[in-house]
Amino acid sequence: MSASDMPLKELLRHLDRLAQDSLSLWDVPEGASARLINVSENATYLVEAPGGYKSVLRIHRENYHSHRAIECELAWLEALDREGVVTTPGYYTGRNGDPIQTGRAEALADPRYMVLFHFVEGQEPDDSGDMTEGFEELGTIAARCHDHVLRWQKPNGFERLTWDAAAVFGPNSTWGDWRDAPEVTPELAAVLEKVEQTICDRLQSFGKAPDRFNLIHADMRLANLxxxxxxxxxxDFDDCGWGWFLYDFAAAISFIEDDPRIPALREAWVRGYRSVRDMSAEEEAEIDTFIMLRRMALLAWIGSHIEAPEPQELAPGFAATTARLGQAYMDKIGA
Incomplete structure (x- = not known):
């Protein structure tokens, strides 16, 4: 059976079995076991063994990334760490010499790619109070990563997802159609249609010059520090791919775009960014467009992932808030 046709609870039961059965593909200590800690695009497990061993197993969603695309993700995070840009998690090579292993669960039609990462000590920054310091650091890290990709010689056949207007709004959109999300009424859809067209027009004018549109992390939130x-x-470089550099700020405020702290966080992020890399006034002014591009992508994501706990929790009121933010965005730029 295809995973997309299976209730989440049943799917996780099969993935749990796959996780336990697959540990022998790596040289992990005897007695190791895997425990689910997160499910989103992928299922992520904490692997523990007697004696204090810990690692993190990522079981990829089916038919999302190719083997080559995952290789390219690992190549970039390895280069960032090796060249001192930012510290990233290492990964284990399987017994067959490949860091990307393939596993099958009897009840699932498609095989799954899996990567076993080193366990990283640390806490994510507190997001309940003043986050300006954390966002200034996010801006600094983003700028360093952007500078790196401009000089980094990418491996031949480099393959990653693209996060542009077509990926969000096109017929083969990566996360589905925002129109299928919960609570998108005809009244809200009328506003959101205008928002989509405004975003597309602005991005067309902004362009895709390599110093604006290149390889990005695409999910650089405080939760991923x-x-x-x-x-x-x-x-968590799983979403890294081709996109606008400024999209990295929009991703940083995922799901909290209407938080009253956002103007201060944006100012802090830009300040951190400019401490490393130039950002023109024109680019800074366009940040609002990338915030709305990301927000529309998240609306689509909620609709296409509604069986998972997080989208279910986020869904109530999300479409209405997106339309309100979109109208304010259009008013601000005079669209």
Whole structure:
């Protein structure tokens, strides 16, 4: 059976079995076991064994990334760490010499790719109070990553997802059609149609010059920073791909775009960014467009992932807030 046709609870039961059965593909200590800690695009497991061993197993969603695309993700995070741009998690090579393993669960039609990462110590920055310091650091890290990709010689056949207008609004959109999301009434859809067209027009004018549109993390939120006494580590490169550099700020405020703290966080992020890399006034003014591009993508994501707990929790009122933010965006730019 296809995973997309299976209730989430049943799917996770099969993935749990796959996780346990697959540990032998790596040289993990005897007695190791895997425990689910997160499910989104992928299922993520904490692997533990007697004696204090820990690692993190990522079981990829079916038919989302190719083997080559995952290789390219690992190549970039390895280069960032090796060249001192930002500390990233290492990964284990399987017994067959490949860091990307393939596993099958009897009840699932498609095989799954899996990667076993080093366990990273640290806490994510507190998002309940003043987040300006964390966002200034996010801006600094983003700028360093952007500078890196402009000089980094990417491997031949480099393959990753693209996060542009077609990926969000096109007929083969990566996360589905926002129109299918919960609570998108005809009245809200009328506003959101105008928002989509405005975003597309603005992005067409903004263009895709390599110093604006290149390889990005695409999910650089505080939740993907881990901080301890040794510094800050950037994790979860699963969404990294081709996109506008400024999309990295929009991703940083995913799901909290209407938070009253956003103007201060944006100012902090830009300040951190400019401490490393130039950002023109024109680019800064266009940040609102990328916030709305990301927000529309998230609306679609909620609709296409509604069986998972997080989208269910986020869905109530999300479409209405998106339309309100979109109208305010159009009013601000005079669209």
């Amino acid at each position: 881990l901080v301890d006494a040794n510094g800050t580590r950037l994790i």
